[in-house]
Amino acid sequence: MSVNPLRKPLQPPAAWLLLALAVWLAFFWQLGAVPLYDLDEGAFTEATREMLDSGNFITPHRDGEPRYAKPVLIYWLQAASVSALGLNEFALRLPSAIAATLWLVALWGFTRARLDAATATVAALIMAFGLEVPIIGKAAVADAVLNLFIAVAFFDIYRYLEAPRRGLLLRVYLWLGLGFLTKGPVAVFFPLLVSFAYCLSLGRLKDWLGAVFAPAGWLVFLAVAGPWYLAIYIDDGSGFFRSFFLNDNIGRFGGVKHGHSGFPGYYFVMLPLVLLPFTGWFLRLLPLVRRLWSDRLDRFLVLWFVAVFVTFSFSDTKLPHYMVYGITPLFILMARHRQALTNRWLAFGPPLAFMALLVVLPLLLGPLSAQAHRAHEQAMFAEGAQVLDWAYVMTTVAGLAIMVVLAFYGRIALWQRLLLAGAVQTLVVFGALVPRVFEVMQTPVKEAGLLARELDLPTVVYRTSMPSFSVYRDAITPWTSHPEPGELIFLRVDKLDDLAATRRGDKLVEVYRRGPVALATFPESGGD
Secondary structure (H helix, E strand, O other): OOOOHHHOOOOOOHHHHHHHHHHHHHHHOOOOOOOOOOOHHHHHHHHHHHHHHHOOOOOOEEOOEEOOOOOOHHHHHHHHHHHHHOOOHHHHHHHHHHHHHHHHHHHHHHHHHHOOHHHHHHHHHHHHHOOHHHHHHOOOOOHHHHHHHHHHHHHHHHHHHHOOOHHHHHHHHHHHHHHHHHHOOHHHHHHHHHHHHHHHHHOOHHHHHHHHOOHHHHHHHHHHHHHHHHHHHHHHOOHHHHHHHHHHHHHHHHOOOOOOOOOOOHHHHHHHHHOOOOHHHHHOOHHHHHHHHOOHHHHHHHHHHHHHHHHHHOOOOOOHHHHHHHOHHHHHHHHHOHHHOOOHHHHHHHHHHHHHHHHHHHHHHHHHHHHOOOHHHHHHHHHHHHHOOHHHHHHHHHHHHHHHHHHHOOOOOHHHHHHHHHHHHHHHHHHHHHHHHHHHHOHHHHHHHHHHHHHOOOEEEEOOOOOHHHHHHOOOOOEEOOOOOOOEEEEEHHHHHHHHHHOOOOOOEEEEEEOOEEEEEOOOOOOO
């Protein structure tokens, strides 16, 4: 009787080739194919561009003003990449792709040492083919770098608690210092909280206290993070500390930042989306909690996830990617307990529903457009109706058909079919959906920036926050509420009437208009 080779654990070099393909597909495929998105990528990359242009590598600036939103490490990494490869989307996103790759490698190595190579490979594939991790792995923001340092800090904390060694402890503090240099207190808070809860559950608080109050460890931390924090204080005074620590960090728990609010059960809704297509696989773990708690590794992983989920559930500011800080342990738990996934509908219900939604998306644009009242929203829906073409429909229908076949093809294990569904989802999302979304939302911004660079006129931004415009213009673009005649003005199209009202005696001329944005000017002569 023949044996299905897919039922056997993958062995090197087949496992390594599969992981290399997954890494390429998840983090490098299409890396530079779409424009930068606003607000986040535009803000990070404009600060990087200005850092290189000004030679000030201490205080990040965006459009000439200090940017206190994040510490400096991501800007340094992007600046190094741009210096080597030029100012383009691929170079700006490359540090995130590399960080996500190292994060996956660290996950594989930790899991292989604690469990086995097959489980490690499955955990890495879950990470690569989920929905959220490839998104941040392809984004020119700080999150992939931060999650790398959070993950390796947790892995080394567990290693240290297994077999305490001075070198391991110092390495934990190295990761904490690098994380603190990437995104501040969050990189330290969760490792301290989870390690405390874990040691408390084992009756090992003395070990925890000894590690937390190790002078040599804090010297490593200060040696890594301290010089820049001291340098920015000398360069810019207390502005960064007041804005970043008091407003941006503590303020997230006592108030809504940048309009990112959420209802009390926000993460109960968002977590299933973040984990697609593996939502059902995660839900299958919930009845196993008591069994998981009895195993030390599983207990550590559960505490890691729960600490992140509960903490951000109580935060007034809520964003989907906050959950990424706590899903690395879920990859290991799902892989380790993969044989518990036996219900076809639990496994394939969420990805089939998501793919079906992508198929019918063109049909939804009409009703959604009817509910839109702002000019820029209506313009984007109109553009969306053009770009969601027959090729998009064919791709999504093919993706749905393959997932249906996988759901009902019973010759290989359900978890293996779900991994294949993850690869299909990645191909559809980043091959068909994301390029078209960016074509609607960001290509007009890029075109406007390149045109403004070509025209080489004094240029300002009017009541619009799309900093990628300055990246493509390759120059600082100051904000203004009262543009002067002869200035080129970048703005969202719903602001055109307000702009015209600022100079009622002058004629406003549109230089460029597409989708949600426009370039306009009040000619100095008052004519055309």
